[in-house]
Amino acid sequence: MSLSNPLPDATVQLDIVKSEAVQHDTLFTTPLDKAARFSFDEQVVACFPDMIRRSVPGYGQVLAMLPIFAKRHCKYRQQTSNGQRVSRIYDLGCSLGGASMALAGDFAPHDLQIKAVDISPAMTSEARKLLRDNYPEHDIEVVTADIREFELETCDMVILNLTLQFLPAADRVAVLEKIYKALSPGGILVLTEKTHAFDEQADAWLVERYYDFKRANGYSEMEISGKRNALENVLITDTLDEHHERLDNVGFARHLTWFQFLNFVSIVAFK
Ligand code: GEK
Numbered sequence: 001m002s003l004s005n006p007l008p009d010a011t012v013q014l015d016i017v018k019s020e021a022v023q024h025d026t027l028f029t030t031p032l033d034k035a036a037r038f039s040f041d042e043q044v045v046a047c048f049p050d051m052i053r054r055s056v057p058g059y060g061q062v063l064a065m066l067p068i069f070a071k072r073h074c075k076y077r078q079q080t081s082n083g084q085r086v087s088r089i090y091d092l093g094c095s096l097g098g099a100s101m102a103l104a105g106d107f108a109p110h111d112l113q114i115k116a117v118d119i120s121p122a123m124t125s126e127a128r129k130l131l132r133d134n135y136p137e138h139d140i141e142v143v144t145a146d147i148r149e150f151e152l153e154t155c156d157m158v159i160l161n162l163t164l165q166f167l168p169a170a171d172r173v174a175v176l177e178k179i180y181k182a183l184s185p186g187g188i189l190v191l192t193e194k195t196h197a198f199d200e201q202a203d204a205w206l207v208e209r210y211y212d213f214k215r216a217n218g219y220s221e222m223e224i225s226g227k228r229n230a231l232e233n234v235l236i237t238d239t240l241d242e243h244h245e246r247l248d249n250v251g252f253a254r255h256l257t258w259f260q261f262l263n264f265v266s267i268v269a270f271k
Contacts, residue, residue, distance in 0.1 A: 023047040039234075040095070040120035048096055048123075054217040055227070056162065057210070058261035062192050063098055065259070066159060067106030069190060069268065074156040077184045080113065086139070088155040090182075091116040092147045092175075093163025097127035100140055109137035116142045117150055148175055152182035161192045165235050172238075176250040183271040189252070192259075192266040196237045206263045213262065240265055 023046045044051070052059050074087030091100045094116035103114060116131070118124050121144050128142040143150070147163070148171050158179045164172055179189055197203040214224050238246075240257060247255045247269050255269035 024050050040118075040123055042122045045096070045120075045122045045126050049098075052095075052098070054219065055214055056194075057213055057264050058259060058266075059098075061261075062161065062259060062266050063102040066099055066102050066190065069188060070103055070107070070112075070157055073186065073188045073270075074112070075186060076111070077156050077186070078113065078154055080139075084110070086113045087111060087157070088113045088115070088153065089157040089159065090114075090152060090155055090179075091159045091161070092150075092179075093160065093166065094118045094127055094142070095120075095123050097131050097140075097142065099159045099161050100127075100131060101134060104131070104135040104138045104140060107138075109135070109139065112138065114138065114140040115153075116140060117145050117147055118142075119144070119146045152178055154184055155182050156184055156187045158183065158187075158189045160189065162194065164191060165193050165237055169236055169238075173246060173250060176246060180251045180271065185271055187271050189247075189269040189271075190266060191243065191247075191269065192264070193243065194235065194237050195240050195243070195263050195265050197263070198239045198241065203263075210262045237263075243267060 070087070070089065074089065076085040076087055078086055078088040080086055089100075089103060089112060091097065091103075091114060094100060095118060097116050100114045100116045103112060116124075116127060118127065124142050124144040131138075131140045131142060148167065152158075160179075164175065167175060176189075183189065197206055211224050219227075240260075243265075244255060244257075244267070247267070252269040252271065255267055257265055258268050259266035
């Protein structure tokens with residue numbers, strides 16, 4: 001089957017990086033050592049906006065909804081050191097700060113305090129630059145840290161956009177517990193993840209259509225299989241039921257799947 005035009009939805013995107021400098025993702029256009037593991041290094045940073053847009057169905061739509069959710073659920077519940085009331089939002093596993101940028105773009109500088117955290121220094125140094133250039137007036141701090149060790153202050157909203165999936169399975173509960181504790185009553189967690197289906201046939205169909213999506217966005221068979229190999233044991237998916245069960249277990253009384261596109265889902269959990 002050949003799909004010559006990019007799928008309409010694949011073109012829905014936020015210009016998270018307006019710079020001309022964004023490279024086309026060519027990371028897997030040449031055969032690589034089969035054992036090479038995917039890592040968020042300088043090479044990935046240089047093509048990240050192109051990569052995420054072409055390989056994550058619904059990335060733009062999810063980001064576009066974040067400020068809409070924030071406007072409903074962030075109620076200036078936090079106090080800064082100089083006594084001002086703000087809404088504090090964490091963007092955990094921020095990469096280049098796409099989610100933080102989507103939020104900053106829709107809020108006045110004094111209304112939000114954003115803390116964006118990522119373990120990759122290559123990502124945070126670029127994110128810091130992009131956020132400073134695009135939103136110089138906003139209170140946005142970019143921190144290089146492992147979210148498993150990073151302490152959270154009380155907050156109104158936490159974004160885990162495609163990040164939990166990169167943590168070892170055994171560490172996921174503790175991170176969610178920490179988030180639950182930090183959220184003020186009325187606050188929300190937005191958790192977006194790649195998932196797998198429990199039913200084998202359903203899963204095979206979703207995975208195949210996901211590869212069709214990537215083909216439609218210009219990825220070759222070699223690029224698709226190269227990326228799949230590199231992500232093995234690096235990106236470990238759960239089922240949608242496992243996500244909901246874990247959220248129950250850490251204390252979230254109410255959570256629902258508000259978005260699904262093939263095997264990618266986004267959940268909102270309410271404290
Ligand atoms: C976006 N949220 O554009 N601590 C902190 N960061 C981590 C950790 C960890 N333990 N493990 C992985 N990361 C972004 C996209 S990308 C998703 C998120 C993807 C970071 C890692 O360095 C990378 O930047 C990010 O999680 C995942 O809205 O590339 O598929």
